Amino acid sequence: MKKVLGIFVLAFMVFGFAACNGDSGAEEKDWNIVMITDVGTITDKSFNQGTWEGVQQFAEDNDIPAMYFRPNDGTQAEYEAAIDLVVENGANVVVTPGFLFETAIYNKQFEYPDVRFILIDGEPHTPDYSTYETADNTTNILFQEEQAGFLAGYAAVADGFTKLGFMGGMEVPAVQRFGIGYVAGAFYAANELDFSITFPANRYTYLGDFDASPAHITAATGWYSSGTQIIFAAAGGAGQSVMAAAEAETGFDAKVIGVDVDQAADSETVISSAMKRLAVAVQQELTAIIIDGEGNGGTTLVKGADEDAIGLPLGDSFKWDTFTEAEYETVYALIEDGSIVVPATEDELETFLEAHAGNPDVADLVEATMSEAE
Numbered sequence: 001m002k003k004v005l006g007i008f009v010l011a012f013m014v015f016g017f018a019a020c021n022g023d024s025g026a027e028e029k030d031w032n033i034v035m036i037t038d039v040g041t042i043t044d045k046s047f048n049q050g051t052w053e054g055v056q057q058f059a060e061d062n063d064i065p066a067m068y069f070r071p072n073d074g075t076q077a078e079y080e081a082a083i084d085l086v087v088e089n090g091a092n093v094v095v096t097p098g099f100l101f102e103t104a105i106y107n108k109q110f111e112y113p114d115v116r117f118i119l120i121d122g123e124p125h126t127p128d129y130s131t132y133e134t135a136d137n138t139t140n141i142l143f144q145e146e147q148a149g150f151l152a153g154y155a156a157v158a159d160g161f162t163k164l165g166f167m168g169g170m171e172v173p174a175v176q177r178f179g180i181g182y183v184a185g186a187f188y189a190a191n192e193l194d195f196s197i198t199f200p201a202n203r204y205t206y207l208g209d210f211d212a213s214p215a216h217i218t219a220a221t222g223w224y225s226s227g228t229q230i231i232f233a234a235a236g237g238a239g240q241s242v243m244a245a246a247e248a249e250t251g252f253d254a255k256v257i258g259v260d261v262d263q264a265a266d267s268e269t270v271i272s273s274a275m276k277r278l279a280v281a282v283q284q285e286l287t288a289i290i291i292d293g294e295g296n297g298g299t300t301l302v303k304g305a306d307e308d309a310i311g312l313p314l315g316d317s318f319k320w321d322t323f324t325e326a327e328y329e330t331v332y333a334l335i336e337d338g339s340i341v342v343p344a345t346e347d348e349l350e351t352f353l354e355a356h357a358g359n360p361d362v363a364d365l366v367e368a369t370m371s372e373a374e
Contacts (some may be wrong), residue, residue, distance in 0.1 A: 029092075031092060031093060032064075032066075032067075032090045032092055032093070033055055033059060033064060033065065033066040033067070033091070033093040033094075033286070034066070034067050034068065034069060034086040034091035034093070034094055035052055035055045035066070035067075035068045035069075035094075035096070035097070036069050036070075036071065036082045036094065036095070036101070037052075037068060037069070037070045037071070037097070038074060038096075038097060038098040038100045038101065039073075039074035039210070039211075040210065040236060040237060042068055042070075044237050046210075046236045046237060046259065046260045046263070047097055047120075047121075047236055047260045048097055048098075050260055050261040050276070050278035050279055051095065051097040051120055051279070052068055053278075053279045054278055054279030054281070054282035054283045055068075055095055055286070057279060057283060058283045058286045058287070062291065067086075067091075069085070069086055074100060076103050076104055079100065079101055079104035080104045080107060080108060083104060083108045083112075084108075087108075087112050087115055091115065092114065092116065093115070093116045093117075093286070093289060094116070094117050094118070095118045095120070096118070096119050097120040097121065098120065098121055098122065099121050099172055099173075100122075101119055101122060102122040102123060102124055102125055103124075103125065103126065103127050105117055105119050105124045106124035106125055106126060106131075106133065109124060109135040109137055110135060112137075113135070113136075113137055115137060116137050116138075116139075116289050116295060117137060117138040118138075118139050118141065118282060118286070118289075119139070119140045119141070120141050120278065120282065121141070121142060122140060123140045123142075123300055124140070134298055134300065135298065136297045136298040137297050137298075138297060138298070139295060139297055139298075139299060139300075139301065140299070140300040140301065141281050141282070141285065141300075141301050141303065142300060142301065142302045142303070143174070143276040143302070143304065143309055144302060144303070144304030144305070144309075144310060145174050145175075145177035145178045145181065145234075145276065145310070146177040146178070146181030146342045146343060146344045147304050147305050147310045147335050147342050148178065148275060148311060149177065149178040149179060149180065149181025149182035149183075149184075149185065149232070149234070149274050149342075150182070150184050150185035150188070150340075150342045151181075151185060151274065151310075151311065151328070151332065151335070152181075152182055152232055152257045152273075152274040153182040153184065153185025153186035153187075153188075153189065153232070154185035154186070154189040154331055155185075155189075155312060155323050155328065156186060156232075156257065157185075157189035157190050157193065157197055158189050158193060158320075158322070158327065159271075159320040159321055159322050159323040160322060161197075161230045162195065162198060163197070163227050163228050163229045163230075164182075164197060164199045164228070164231075164232075165203035165204070165223050165228040165230070165232070166179045166203065166204045166231065166232045167205055167207055167219070167220065167231055167233050167235055167238070167239075168206045168207065169207055169209060169210040169234065169235035169236050169238050170207075170208065170209060170210060171206040171208075175234050177344050178232070178234040178259065179204065179232075179234060180343055180344060180345065180346065180348075180349050181274075181342050181344075182274070183199065183204070184343050184349055185342075186199060187199075187353055187356070188352075188356050188357065191356060191357050191358035203223060203228055205219075207219070207238050209238060210236030210237050210238050211236075211237050212238055212240040212241045213238070213241060214241075216235075216238050216241035216242065216245075217241045217244050217245045217248075218245075219245075220241060220244075220245035220246070221245040221248065223245075224249040224254045228254075229252070230254070230256070230271070231254075231255075231256055231257070232256075232257040232259070233257065233258065233259060234259040236259070236260070239258060239259060239263065239266075242256050243256050243263075243266060243267035243269055243270065244267075246267070247267060247269055254269060255269055255270075255271045256269045256270050256271070257270070257271065257272050257274060258270045258272070258274070259273060259275075260273075260274075260275060260276055260278065261273065261275060261276075261278065264316070264319065271319045271320060272312050272313065272318065272320065273312065273313055273317070274310075274312065275310060275311055275312065276310055277308065277310065277311070280308070280309065281301075281303055281309055285301070304335075305332060305335045305336040311332065
């Protein structure tokens, strides 16, 4: 870690901790929360920002100091150095959003048994994935992204979109689940409403990163120019590139479905967002640790519709033309009560579509589509 940056952050953190010596009321302990970002920033309009907003809101509500720190690089060494730095300077609750922290947390949870770790979208493991272990001071929070993806796919088709696409960021489980759910929801709605949709294999892809880039704009522009009407961009910052392509498209009204948080404010082309309610989830665990004095250490929490942890935004951000909030609530309730069990894997998707898509050719089509993930 660069010395100059380290000194700056050190001074900033000491100031913040000294200035806000809050009392949780649960224990006679001075809590200090630090969120360490992954390769993104807290203004990425996606995963990091959503998590930080939850940390920040909890801290303000309970008069507890909270800071964030962004490592220089997205490497295990940098992540471990960042954890060392913040712990050495008083952090006793460390929030890490993203699977990139899995190995770093695996190591540091044992080194700092008195620090509480909250790992979003991952589970601690060794670098070779041979050993998974969650210590008593670590809570993992996973989401049923497939449910949010399903709602997005269902809504798109129910609203009249017939030519769909999916652009994921990195090919990781959370992004794959978003895509699988999206495909399932689209074909489920098409069958239910007797619509014919187009979702070919070459309209399902992973971009390889979560960064905005001209290359991603070019790729999305090519899809829109060839007739794709709406793209679900489960791609973090790379979603901004898809939005830019949609904004530039003059042939027709190209649309985007955002991800993780409500991205309606990012572009007029964003008609909805497949959300993980990151802020709510992190606040729930901070409350369990700091206010209730317990927490869920040593466990992995999987949050979905039952916990109101996923969904599409309502109100002004609900921009569908014909698909109504009442119809959305009906579909949501079917997922929540288990009437619709959304597939999370490729095998489950094929079985789901055989049962619910009605088209005997769909399973083969989706198998070709999902081959992008192999």
